[in-house]
Amino acid sequence: MNGDQMMRARAATLPAPQFDNPAWVTPVALGDAKVAIVTSAALYVVGDNSFTAGDTGYRLIDRDRRDLILGHWSPNFDQMGIKMDLNVVYPIDRLEELAAQGVIGSVAPRHVSFAGNQPDDVSTIRLDTGPSAAAQLRQDGVDVVILTPV
Amino acid sequence: MSVLAHIFEAAGIATVVLSSVREVAQKVSPPRALHCEFPLGRPLGIPNDIEFQTDVLVRAFALLNEQSGPVLVDHPVVIEADEQPVSCAIPPRFDASLPPCVDEARGLRKAHQRAFERRGVTSVGRVITPDEVPNALAILHAIANGQDWTTAEIPGGNVISVCHDIRTYYEEAALELINGPAPGGRAMENWFFETTEAGATVLGARRAMRDAGAMFPLWFYMAPANRDSA
Numbered sequence: 396m397n398g399d400q401m402m403r404a405r406a407a408t409l410p411a412p413q414f415d416n417p418a419w420v421t422p423v424a425l426g427d428a429k430v431a432i433v434t435s436a437a438l439y440v441v442g443d444n445s446f447t448a449g450d451t452g453y454r455l456i457d458r459d460r461r462d463l464i465l466g467h468w469s470p471n472f473d474q475m476g477i478k479m480d481l482n483v484v485y486p487i488d489r490l491e492e493l494a495a496q497g498v499i500g501s502v503a504p505r506h507v508s509f510a511g512n513q514p515d516d517v518s519t520i521r522l523d524t525g526p527s528a529a530a531q532l533r534q535d536g537v538d539v540v541i542l543t544p545v
Numbered sequence: 546m547s548v549l550a551h552i553f554e555a556a557g558i559a560t561v562v563l564s565s566v567r568e569v570a571q572k573v574s575p576p577r578a579l580h581c582e583f584p585l586g587r588p589l590g591i592p593n594d595i596e597f598q599t600d601v602l603v604r605a606f607a608l609l610n611e612q613s614g615p616v617l618v619d620h621p622v623v624i625e626a627d628e629q630p631v632s633c634a635i636p637p638r639f640d641a642s643l644p645p646c647v648d649e650a651r652g653l654r655k656a657h658q659r660a661f662e663r664r665g666v667t668s669v670g671r672v673i674t675p676d677e678v679p680n681a682l683a684i685l686h687a688i689a690n691g692q693d694w695t696t697a698e699i700p701g702g703n704v705i706s707v708c709h710d711i712r713t714y715y716e717e718a719a720l721e722l723i724n725g726p727a728p729g730g731r732a733m734e735n736w737f738f739e740t741t742e743a744g745a746t747v748l749g750a751r752r753a754m755r756d757a758g759a760m761f762p763l764w765f766y767m768a769p770a771n772r773d774s775a
Contacts, residue, residue: 396771397626397628397731397771398585398626398731398734398769398770398771399584399585399625399626399730399731401770401771402585402770403565403566403568403585405770406566406568406569407566407568407569409569411569411572411573412548412573414551414573414574417551417554417555417574417576417615418551418554418555418576419554419576419613419614420554420557420558420559420560420576421559421612422559422609425606425609428559428609433546433549433553435546435549441666445671448705462665462666463666464666464667464668464670465668465713466668466671468705468709468766469766470708470709470712470766470767470768470769471585471769471770472584472585472586473584473585473586473587473626473730473731473733473734474586474668474713474716474733474734475716475720475727475728475732475733475734476584476586476587476592476727476730477586477587477592478664478668478716478717478720479592479593479720479727480592480593480727482589482592482598483587483588483589483590483591483592483598484586484587484588484589486589486598486602489589489595489598489599489602490602492595492599493599493602493603498603498606499606509549511546517548520548520549520552521548521552525548525549525552525553526552526555526556528553529552529553529555529556529557529558530556532553532556532558533556533557533558537558538558538559539558539559539560539561539606539609540550540553540558540559540560540561541560541561541563541602541605541606542546542549542550542553542560542561542562542563542575543546543563543588543589544546544562544563544564544565544588545565545585545586545588
């Protein structure tokens, strides 16, 4: 079993939080939507606080920043793809192109990064930091989020 | 990611997840997910391939047209990780008085500097700088060869971060030493752990710490889970 197969098999056995009565938002038309990226790659801009092991917080990334450090603590995923091309995890340039083409309405001024290796109960992210990050994007008028894992 | 989708949706923002583990997406049931069976760490699939990345996003955004959910759709392309080590030159021995891993790391210093200058950023630096990588390897080399790890002067007192910085230093340097298209997922990891002295040293120190009774997370996360600990 190769590394990716092993990690996928392990992840498949982890406890899965349940959401009763999950929300469903009917978005505005994509051509009018302001879009943000939310990633679990633990990216942060140079000068910001790094991620600690088990960090349940998030970092905000301004739209024009490309000097991003990979702060994830797991050794179990390819870390070179993002070093070769940020967009393979954080597709900010693709969003800019889609906005210029009118496919999406606009690119959000700020984007969000969490660390994917969370405690199994994910209670902090569910009750505290997740809603806090969402509120930040709401302040910016974000309509749609694309979530990218590592 | 699927958990965050529910949280953001509850806050009034429509979401689409690029799923990387299908079973998780099935169990957590985010409102909309495009499952992408791509190498872990590459949710958009292929570095430097604008057309492919754009296709992934367009397929993901198309799920916003669904009237109800949850929606889980598979991207039609499957990309397997590359299990062959990337072809990358390793510096020849220069100072035979040094442990091979230390000599090797010194030989990569200029390549890493070029990588830093070209990219403008490095992810080395959690506990050591690029200049401190050879000395950190000397410490791991000593542990691998019998030194008591509890008395070794591990930088920052955190061996997992030391191993992160060493591997990142090597992989970033290697970006300056390879030609051709981007290596596949795991190809660079395989190069580090299967062909470099530093990779062998990390695995040796990891085995020594495990056998000396170090706590499971401490030694285990020094290297990927699938790496041999026999």
